[in-house]
Amino acid sequence: AQTVTQSQPEMSVQEAETVTLSCTYDTSESDYYLFWYKQPPSRQMILVIRQEAYKQQNATENRFSVNFQKAAKSFSLKISDSQLGDAAMYFCAYRSPAYSGAGSYQLTFGKGTKLSVIP
Amino acid sequence: EPEVTQTPSHQVTQMGQEVILRCVPISNHLYFYWYRQILGQKVEFLVSFYNNEISEKSEIFDDQFSVERPDGSNFTLKIRSTKLEDSAMYFCASSELGGAAEQYFGPGTRLTVT
Numbered sequence: 001a002q003t004v005t006q007s008q009p010e011m012s013v014q015e016a017e018t019v020t021l022s023c024t025y026d027t028s029e030s031d032y033y034l035f036w037y038k039q040p041p042s043r044q045m046i047l048v049i050r051q052e053a054y055k056q057q058n059a060t061e062n063r064f065s066v067n068f069q070k071a072a073k074s075f076s077l078k079i080s081d082s083q084l085g086d087a088a089m090y091f092c093a094y095r096s097p098a099y100s101g102a103g104s105y106q107l108t109f110g111k112g113t114k115l116s117v118i119p
Numbered sequence: 120e121p122e123v124t125q126t127p128s129h130q131v132t133q134m135g136q137e138v139i140l141r142c143v144p145i146s147n148h149l150y151f152y153w154y155r156q157i158l159g160q161k162v163e164f165l166v167s168f169y170n171n172e173i174s175e176k177s178e179i180f181d182d183q184f185s186v187e188r189p190d191g192s193n194f195t196l197k198i199r200s201t202k203l204e205d206s207a208m209y210f211c212a213s214s215e216l217g218g219a220a221e222q223y224f225g226p227g228t229r230l231t232v233t
Contacts, residue, residue, distance in 0.1 A: 037224075043208055045162070045224035091162060105150065105214065106164040106175060107222060 006110035023092030123225035142211030
């Protein structure tokens, strides 16, 4: 079974600075998807960024980028120019490939990292 | 932009009662999911649903739980004989068929069992 580990329960960053959130995972599959979800105090889950394992290029979405190290099974999220609105819980998630045959594509989440942004 | 909606936003029920949590997935999505998040813990998969049947379920999803798509738009989670430990945030999600990997989550229903 796949597992996702987020070793930083809490992080803080000064406004306008850069912060990196760590995530490692364990899988025997060679193809899969990885995601970062943001959960603000409203508790809604918002997709931040996704990465396909077969792509070597790291995904980028505006101020959010990932450092995907497949051999190390590491998937960190970098937030540049941090804003007050970035304060939230951030969850790393794993999903099996579409052809896995499970038919469900369930997400496996880590325990999350609580990010605080200091004005 | 299309979004997943859930009702109610907060449900309070007494132990032993039945509750139905409702979700309206994004209209062109074909896969539907329920996840649960107990306060302070990680989000856990409960069940996935495709083509009017359960495609996969977790160990949490026992006989106490059931899902249904009663019409063309709603997707429901029924919890029979609720227990205190069922208190959690319940998230509905949906995704397209055809290889798209993103699951779009609703705002959640906070279930409190007293």
